[in-house]
Amino acid sequence: MALLFSMALLLLPHIFKLDGKPHADWQQFLGRFHPLIIHLPIGFILLVPLLEVGGRWKPSLRESASLVLALGFISSLGAMTLGYLLAYGSGDSGAGVTRHMWGGIALTIGVLLCLLVRPLWASGAVPRLYPVLLGCVLLVLSWAAHQGGSLTHGSNYLTESMPPLLKRWTGLGSSPAKAPISGSFYAQHINPIFDSDCVVCHGENKVKGGLRLDSYEYLMEGGKDGKVIAAGAPDKSLLLIRVTLPKDHKQFMPSEGKPPLKPEQIEWIRAWVQQGASSTATSLSGITINEHKDVPLPPVGDYSALMPEIAAMGSGTGAKLVQVSNKASDGLILRTVDVGKNFGDAQLAQFAKFAPYIVEVELARTGVTDAGFDTLSKFTHLRVLHLEDTAVTGNSLTKLIPLSQLTYLNLSGTKVTKAALAPLEAIKGLHSIYLYDTPAQHAPIADTAPPTERKTL
Numbered sequence: 001m002a003l004l005f006s007m008a009l010l011l012l013p014h015i016f017k018l019d020g021k022p023h024a025d026w027q028q029f030l031g032r033f034h035p036l037i038i039h040l041p042i043g044f045i046l047l048v049p050l051l052e053v054g055g056r057w058k059p060s061l062r063e064s065a066s067l068v069l070a071l072g073f074i075s076s077l078g079a080m081t082l083g084y085l086l087a088y089g090s091g092d093s094g095a096g097v098t099r100h101m102w103g104g105i106a107l108t109i110g111v112l113l114c115l116l117v118r119p120l121w122a123s124g125a126v127p128r129l130y131p132v133l134l135g136c137v138l139l140v141l142s143w144a145a146h147q148g149g150s151l152t153h154g155s156n157y158l159t160e161s162m163p164p165l166l167k168r169w170t171g172l173g174s175s176p177a178k179a180p181i182s183g184s185f186y187a188q189h190i191n192p193i194f195d196s197d198c199v200v201c202h203g204e205n206k207v208k209g210g211l212r213l214d215s216y217e218y219l220m221e222g223g224k225d226g227k228v229i230a231a232g233a234p235d236k237s238l239l240l241i242r243v244t245l246p247k248d249h250k251q252f253m254p255s256e257g258k259p260p261l262k263p264e265q266i267e268w269i270r271a272w273v274q275q276g277a278s279s280t281a282t283s284l285s286g287i288t289i290n291e292h293k294d295v296p297l298p299p300v301g302d303y304s305a306l307m308p309e310i311a312a313m314g315s316g317t318g319a320k321l322v323q324v325s326n327k328a329s330d331g332l333i334l335r336t337v338d339v340g341k342n343f344g345d346a347q348l349a350q351f352a353k354f355a356p357y358i359v360e361v362e363l364a365r366t367g368v369t370d371a372g373f374d375t376l377s378k379f380t381h382l383r384v385l386h387l388e389d390t391a392v393t394g395n396s397l398t399k400l401i402p403l404s405q406l407t408y409l410n411l412s413g414t415k416v417t418k419a420a421l422a423p424l425e426a427i428k429g430l431h432s433i434y435l436y437d438t439p440a441q442h443a444p445i446a447d448t449a450p451p452t453e454r455k456t457l
């Protein structure tokens with residue numbers, strides 16, 4: 001019986017393969033109790049050696065050892081089943097998940113064997129086998145538990161805050177700083193984005209959605225739905241689609257409420273895909289990245305008195321004023337998501353009243369034209385300006401000169417020419433200018449800037 005049972009457990013992963021595809025919701029629902037229930041078998045199993053050892057002096061303790069062992073087996077089986085449902089249901093795979101799974105299966109079989117062998121040991125027929133088996137079970141338990149912990153908390157969870165002296169003694173947690181593999185745009189700018197925001201769920205240990213993002217080869221391989229990068233076609237690339245969905249969309253990435261990628265990171269990925277998603281290209285036309293650290297900018301004035309009007313602006317035009325943070329001195333963001341071409345120069349002008357408090361303006365894909373620059377020139381604290389895919393021609397860029405705090409300007413997909421960009425030279429802090437898919441693309445402004453100020457990639 002026990003042999004058949006063990007065989008069945010060993011075959012389980014071959015019948016219901018962890019194929020990286022999510023399955024039924026009920027499986028995920030039940031599976032999510034695994035991290036809770038798992039503490040039961042751990043408790044029971046750890047109690048067994050205590051009872052056996054204590055029984056040397058107080059024999060009555062040993063009388064309950066069999067029962068506790070049986071409870072340990074039943075709860076291991078339950079926790080293992082839930083764990084399997086969790087991985088199978090939510091489509092988890094990866095080396096860490098596989099190790100943890102085999103740990104759980106081995107543990108359950110180990111406890112079953114202990115349960116069977118114990119009577120032989122108690123009667124004195126086979127004196128050694130049970131203690132050895134029990135020792136192995138404890139080792140497997142620690143190992144499997146550690147694998148599970150690494151899946152939920154990350155593999156450096158324990159070593160991260162380890163005192164330096166202990167780190168040196170154990171040789172743990174002192175991984176050398178990662179040097180960029182090469183000077184390519186992918187290695188320097190694209191891979192680090194995935195590394196910091198995606199690899200927890202799309203790396204070696206945990207592979208969600210069958211997708212790994214920890215190397216160029218894996219990235220291009222794609223996930224459960226096939227390729228996620230379509231070289232030359234950003235709009236067809238699943239990866240870009242998923243990181244640009246509305247933040248509360250079920251398929252938005254990074255998932256589970258993690259903060260979205262920054263607009264310029266998305267811009268880099270988009271430009272990189274557009275220009276062929278190469279692993280070796282060292283620069284992209286139309287992308288200027290300044291490596292200097294941002295200098296802290298002066299705070300804006302206090303807009304608290306205008307709060308009722310700020311709230312009211314949301315309903316009138318479909319565009320919204322959003323607070324950067326709870327601190328009024330951090331300023332406001334003008335958001336125009338979903339308003340489309342109905343939001344034009346007249347609508348923009350209504351925000352002139354809040355001009356000194358606005359630090360970021362998102363006008364991508366709106367109906368704003370060159371006439372809108374009259375309003376924009378009043379936004380004296382503006383740092384970030386999005387104008388991609390609008391009808392602006394660049395002829396009014398001179399009007400941006402008073403915006404001395406501007407650091408980021410996106411003109412991608414507009415008709416801006418290289419000549420029109422010349423006035424921007426006057427804005428010293430303006431380090432990120434995006435121009436791909438414009439007539440100016442093949443002549444980035446950085447060519448005319450002093451090399452220490454701006455770096456073209």
Ligand code: HEC
Nearest residue numbers: 197198201208209211223224225226228239253254255256
């Ligand atoms: C908290 C975990 C988590 C993080 C962090 C995360 N993802 Fe995901 N990702 C998932 C899960 C779960 C799936 C599979 C379910 C689905 O398709 O929504 C998935 C699926 C995907 C897919 C679809 C793969 C396919 O073939 O269907 C893409 C593309 C993707 N993620 C990109 C990213 C990117 C890019 C990041 C980083 C910016 C990221 N993910 C961060 C959990 C995560």
